[in-house]
Amino acid sequence: MFHSKVFVTLKKSILDPQGKAVEQGIHSLGFEAVANVRIGKYIEMDIDTEIKADAERMTKEISEKLLANLVMESFSCSTEPVIE
Amino acid sequence: MFHSKVFVTLKKSILDPQGKAVEQGIHSLGFEAVANVRIGKYIEMDIDTEIKADAERMTKEISEKLLANLVMESFSCSTEPVIE
Secondary structure, X not given: OEEEEEEEEEOOOOOOHHHHHHHHHHHHOOOOOEEEEEEEEEEEEEEOOXXXXXXXXXXXXXXXXXXXXXXXXXXXXXXXXXXX | OEEEEEEEEEOOOOOOHHHHHHHHHHHHXXXXXXXXXXXXXXXXXXXXXXXXXXXXXXXXXXXXXXXXXXXXXXXXXXXXXXXX
């Protein structure tokens, strides 16, 4: 069994209005030093397989096909064995 | 200058219908081995300070006050210097 984490972020060239709104919220809390807030998605999943390479390949394929819109978003992922 | 990453996830005891929907999508793509899909938020920000402890404290405070709803969500964060 493996546990995968996928981080999906908007590409740098794409405006992030949600991030801008959160940034304004952070400033209004008094944290003026904060800038360039970007919001992304964080997806976790368990994959029932014994082979790490299989789990990594599946995670990458799922990210490309379903989780990330590669026109606007990029992703990174990591896969670790589950210690039971 | 420091770069902070915050991961906000629903607590284990809270149902995640969005994760369930994504899980069904993953299964319908043919990845039957995937289970326990959970969706969270991933927030990145730059913090303009010279002191790492300050950046870490700010990240934690912002997460607690604004980014995470601690009744339903938990968060983890990391802060690294920006290499320019």
